Amino acid sequence: MNVAFIIPHSSFIIFQMDAFLTAVQVEYIFEDGPLHVLTDISLSVPAGAFVALVGPSGVGKSTLLRLIAGLLRPSAGQISIANHPAHQSPNPVGLVFQRDNLMPWRTVTENVRLPLELQGKNDPSARRRVQKMIDLVGLAGFEQNYPAQLSGGMAQRVALARALVHEPPLLLLDEPFGALDALTRERMGQELLRIWQAMPVTVFMVTHSISEAVLLADEVLVMGGDPGNGRPAAITHRIPIHLPRPRQFQMQSAAEFQRHAAAIRAAIQQ
Amino acid sequence: MVLVSFVGLLAGWHLLVTWGAYDRFILPGPVDVWRQLLIVGGDGRLLKHSLITISELLPGLGIGLLIAMPLGYLLAKSSLAERLLSPYLIASQAIPVIAIAPLLTIWVRSTYWARVLVAVLVVFFPILINIIAGLRAVPAELYELMHSLQATRRQIFTKLEIPAALPILLAGLKVGATLSVIGALVGEFVQPKSQGLGYLLVTARYQFKTDLVFVVLITLSAIALVMYGLVALLEKRLLRWQASK
Ligand SMILES: Nc1ncnc2c1ncn2[C@@H]1O[C@H](COP(=O)(O)OP(=O)(O)O)[C@@H](O)[C@H]1O
Numbered sequence: 001m002n003v004a005f006i007i008p009h010s011s012f013i014i015f016q017m018d019a020f021l022t023a024v025q026v027e028y029i030f031e032d033g034p035l036h037v038l039t040d041i042s043l044s045v046p047a048g049a050f051v052a053l054v055g056p057s058g059v060g061k062s063t064l065l066r067l068i069a070g071l072l073r074p075s076a077g078q079i080s081i082a083n084h085p086a087h088q089s090p091n092p093v094g095l096v097f098q099r100d101n102l103m104p105w106r107t108v109t110e111n112v113r114l115p116l117e118l119q120g121k122n123d124p125s126a127r128r129r130v131q132k133m134i135d136l137v138g139l140a141g142f143e144q145n146y147p148a149q150l151s152g153g154m155a156q157r158v159a160l161a162r163a164l165v166h167e168p169p170l171l172l173l174d175e176p177f178g179a180l181d182a183l184t185r186e187r188m189g190q191e192l193l194r195i196w197q198a199m200p201v202t203v204f205m206v207t208h209s210i211s212e213a214v215l216l217a218d219e220v221l222v223m224g225g226d227p228g229n230g231r232p233a234a235i236t237h238r239i240p241i242h243l244p245r246p247r248q249f250q251m252q253s254a255a256e257f258q259r260h261a262a263a264i265r266a267a268i269q270q
Numbered sequence: 271m272v273l274v275s276f277v278g279l280l281a282g283w284h285l286l287v288t289w290g291a292y293d294r295f296i297l298p299g300p301v302d303v304w305r306q307l308l309i310v311g312g313d314g315r316l317l318k319h320s321l322i323t324i325s326e327l328l329p330g331l332g333i334g335l336l337i338a339m340p341l342g343y344l345l346a347k348s349s350l351a352e353r354l355l356s357p358y359l360i361a362s363q364a365i366p367v368i369a370i371a372p373l374l375t376i377w378v379r380s381t382y383w384a385r386v387l388v389a390v391l392v393v394f395f396p397i398l399i400n401i402i403a404g405l406r407a408v409p410a411e412l413y414e415l416m417h418s419l420q421a422t423r424r425q426i427f428t429k430l431e432i433p434a435a436l437p438i439l440l441a442g443l444k445v446g447a448t449l450s451v452i453g454a455l456v457g458e459f460v461q462p463k464s465q466g467l468g469y470l471l472v473t474a475r476y477q478f479k480t481d482l483v484f485v486v487l488i489t490l491s492a493i494a495l496v497m498y499g500l501v502a503l504l505e506k507r508l509l510r511w512q513a514s515k
């Protein structure tokens with residue numbers, strides 16, 4: 001799973017045997033602008049990989065994430081997850097936003113249970129699964145708490161448990177730790193790695209922290225452009241991260257880490 | 271605290287009447303009102319008229335709620351419906367209910383239903399506005415979450431929209447519940463046919479029984495308070511999660 005993989009640096013896609021999430025020459029235009037946000041986006045993410053997407057704000061990262069989640073349809077091109085069009089994926093993706101987006105009227109358990117409830121699952125094995133996820137994110141003992149009684153980091157853990165409870169093949173994260181303080185943020189990154197390693201899930205994460213991207217991902221995609229000023233965004237760089245796993249904070253001072261971070265920073269500023 | 275202020279109010283009122291230059295037909299004292307309350311309370315008249323008024327305002331509130339809920343949902347979800355209907359709804363609010371109530375009593379032959387209808391008109395708008403505001407306040411990201419989980423429309427309605435809109439809906443219902451008392455009363459003013467607190471109020475005024483007028487006013491306030499309290503109780507039960515903050 002952690003073998004480095006190489007994706008050709010061109011919009012032409014060579015389909016890999018294990019390509020799990022793919023995008024082929026995707027364009028996206030918001031009709032009400034109209035605003036041409038994304039152009040010629042092609043991706044190929046192997047199953048089980050951890051990919052981070054970075055880029056200036058307003059470039060179109062969330063839009064791409066929404067396309068992958070099937071919440072928006074490409075204006076041209078295709079996105080597929082395990083060979084199904086993204087909006088028809090048989091198994092719903094897991095989604096985590098910057099704000100935890102918990103339902104304030106539901107307890108921790110009830111929030112985590114939501115995806116299973118929507119699938120009509122309420123048998124003992126579903127209940128065990130909910131408890132297992134709560135334990136996995138370290139919130140045992142808080143099952144009956146309401147979101148208003150949780151700290152920001154705890155609430156985001158609940159959101160993570162909710163996103164994973166139905167065993168989605170793909171986890172989409174949109175700046176998931178952006179609203180947390182630096183310490184909590186680092187801890188959550190480590191938690192996410194631990195959970196990713198414990199589950200067969202592919203992760204696609206938008207972040208604006210370069211060091212977070214290097215620390216967590218197998219590959220970092222850099223998005224560039226300025227859709228607001230007539231230059232639709234594209235993926236300009238794909239930077240594989242050749243750092244051994246398991247990864248820890250301490251690696252941040254290593255020369256190898258710094259080299260990767262510098263490469264990404266240079267790519268964003270281009 | 272409330273008790274202290276209440277006793278203070280009574281004392282002030284009593285002093286005003288005993289030392290002021292007011293005739294008791296103009297401003298009766300608390301003692302006169304109390305005596306009158308015992309009389310109409312004792313012979314069952316107060317209870318009888320109160321029950322009639324309550325039997326008008328409860329269906330008024332219920333029917334108002336039943337009409338406002340689907341209409342509010344439609345207006346919140348469909349911008350076409352909003353563009354088509356909201357000018358009429360807003361314009362209708364410029365007409366005081368007291369002005370159209372006499373018309374309603376011509377159109378609706380039944381005295382009872384005419385009064386109920388006036389109550390419906392009074393409670394309808396504030397409830398409608400709150401339903402729309404409640405639905406608009408549902409965060410877009412929660413809709414996205416539900417869509418990403420392939421929730422059906424029905425699931426979005428029951429598991430997201432209803433609970434998310436409920437706090438604001440209940441706030442509207444509180445206002446509606448107190449207004450329903452006014453609605454029933456206005457209905458009785460224009461249809462003062464031998465029953466209801468409105469009838470009692472009108473006849474008491476004709477007979478210069480100012481103390482009875484006060485008794486009716488106090489009863490009306492008490493009913494409004496109880497209505498408010500009932501919704502507040504419902505709120506406490508339904509929104510237990512809000513107390514957790
Ligand atoms: N619903 C929308 N309608 C029209 N334009 C939008 C909408 N959502 C986002 N945009 C525009 O699309 C561009 C990309 O937005 P977004 O994907 O949110 O960027 P990012 O997540 O990288 O900050 C921005 O210029 C934004 O203003």
Ligand SMILES: [Mg+2]
Pocket residue numbers: 061062063174
């Ligand atoms: Mg964004």
